[in-house]
Amino acid sequence: MRISASLSLAVLALASLSFTTEAVALPPTAASTPSQVALTPPMGWNSWNYFAERVTDKDIRDSADQIVATGMKDAGYIYVNIDDTWEGERDSSGVLHTNSKFPDMKALADYVHSKGLKIGIYSSPGPKTCGGYEASLGHEQQDADLYASWGIDYLKYDLCSFIPAVMEKQAPHDRAAQMRLMIAAYDKMSKALKATGRPIVLSLCQYGWDSVWEWAPALGGNLWRTTGDIEPNWDRIYDLLEQQSGLASYAGPGHWNDPDMLEVGNGKLSLAENRSHFSMWAMLASPLLAGNDLPHMKPEIKSILTNPGVIAINQDPLGHQARRVYSQGEVEVWSRELKDGAIAIAILNAGSDLYSTHPFHLSLAKLGLHGPQTAKDLWTGKSIQLKENEPLELPSHDILLVKIDAPK
Numbered sequence: 001m002r003i004s005a006s007l008s009l010a011v012l013a014l015a016s017l018s019f020t021t022e023a024v025a026l027p028p029t030a031a032s033t034p035s036q037v038a039l040t041p042p043m044g045w046n047s048w049n050y051f052a053e054r055v056t057d058k059d060i061r062d063s064a065d066q067i068v069a070t071g072m073k074d075a076g077y078i079y080v081n082i083d084d085t086w087e088g089e090r091d092s093s094g095v096l097h098t099n100s101k102f103p104d105m106k107a108l109a110d111y112v113h114s115k116g117l118k119i120g121i122y123s124s125p126g127p128k129t130c131g132g133y134e135a136s137l138g139h140e141q142q143d144a145d146l147y148a149s150w151g152i153d154y155l156k157y158d159l160c161s162f163i164p165a166v167m168e169k170q171a172p173h174d175r176a177a178q179m180r181l182m183i184a185a186y187d188k189m190s191k192a193l194k195a196t197g198r199p200i201v202l203s204l205c206q207y208g209w210d211s212v213w214e215w216a217p218a219l220g221g222n223l224w225r226t227t228g229d230i231e232p233n234w235d236r237i238y239d240l241l242e243q244q245s246g247l248a249s250y251a252g253p254g255h256w257n258d259p260d261m262l263e264v265g266n267g268k269l270s271l272a273e274n275r276s277h278f279s280m281w282a283m284l285a286s287p288l289l290a291g292n293d294l295p296h297m298k299p300e301i302k303s304i305l306t307n308p309g310v311i312a313i314n315q316d317p318l319g320h321q322a323r324r325v326y327s328q329g330e331v332e333v334w335s336r337e338l339k340d341g342a343i344a345i346a347i348l349n350a351g352s353d354l355y356s357t358h359p360f361h362l363s364l365a366k367l368g369l370h371g372p373q374t375a376k377d378l379w380t381g382k383s384i385q386l387k388e389n390e391p392l393e394l395p396s397h398d399i400l401l402v403k404i405d406a407p408k
């Protein structure tokens with residue numbers, strides 16, 4: 001059981017009724033220079049989905065080693081991110097120390113950097129993190145300076161205890177005022193990070209409240225969670241996917257929608273489900289932060305996570321997030337534009353009954369295409385011909401992901 005799960009659930013339950021609608025006005029911010037980091041969706045690995053509160057310095061070093069040894073680094077995975085539970089206590093000067101699981105954060109950062117990788121860390125704008133550890137309220141600049149002195153390259157900033165400790169205390173029952181407090185808290189950390197002079201990716205983790213995609217880029221957010229937490233099961237992954245439709249226009253170089261970290265290789269996901277999850281996160285221009293047990297990664301999981309064609313879609317420099325073009329029964333068709341006029345199309349059979357949606361007839365016309373198209377199937381690597389209304393066999397929870405270089 002993750003130690004933060006009950007706190008997170010309580011916080012989300014408390015707030016879910018009142019914080020899901022349109023954004024309130026953004027306060028003036030000085031942190032709006034164009035981002036020079038995360039020009040394509042950040043790729044890397046994060047400790048939470050597999051290790052949760054158990055993560056140690058050794059796990060981070062082992063994972064960094066594995067990212068190199070497995071070829072994930074060469075495939076583009078660069079950030080090694082420590083999630084919650086690294087924090088110790090503050091000393092009499094307010095300086096935050098690590099806990100005994102992380103004896104020397106600077107040495108750990110140096111180690112990760114020595115592998116040609118970057119390192120990320122985690123905190124909260126509240127007094128405590130989601131896991132109940134020391135967080136940054138009242139120490140924002142001091143913590144940002146500390147991260148920079150360690151050589152940190154990425155911060156995930158998770159709302160959690162800021163809700164009861166500040167929003168509900170300072171502005172009880174005033175939703176608009178609570179939202180202003182939340183936005184100001186993220187703005188404060190964004191400015192604190194900028195003041196360090198070190199380029200540090202800022203990841204907002206506040207579960208998509210208050211249409212975060214509308215205000216996060218202006219205050220320097222490079223990515224923002226659009227949902228609650230992912231879990232390693234198909235229903236939850238599909239639930240998160242469904243929440244992404246309509247958000248495409250908010251993504252672009254330096255600022256990305258984040259439907260949460262990958263569960264590829266975790267839980268009991270089938271190979272088809274792992275493929276579909278990875279394909280759709282790639283199509284969504286989502287950050288690709290693996291969350292699996294790298295030292296024990298199976299070859300078939302490695303080949304999903306390192307598929308170059310699928311990663312190239314995710315990392316396409318235009319940064320155009322896929323849109324859902326149409327659905328037929330439980331089959332969904334998504335597409336996105338890529339550089340040089342190419343397009344990617346994902347056809348996902350989200351249905352649990354193989355036969356309810358079969359055969360599926362692909363409409364090229366609905367995708368704005370005219371006549372037969374030559375495409376590359378990114379999972380088999382083969383060239384295929386797509387024809388109008390052609391029946392396609394698509395097993396349950398599986399996906400056909402294709403790239404068309406010269407669409408007609």
Ligand code: GLA
Pocket residue numbers: 004008048083084129130131158205228229
């Ligand atoms: C929240 C976040 C998770 C993780 C945990 C850590 O639940 O959404 O991604 O960071 O906190 O406590």
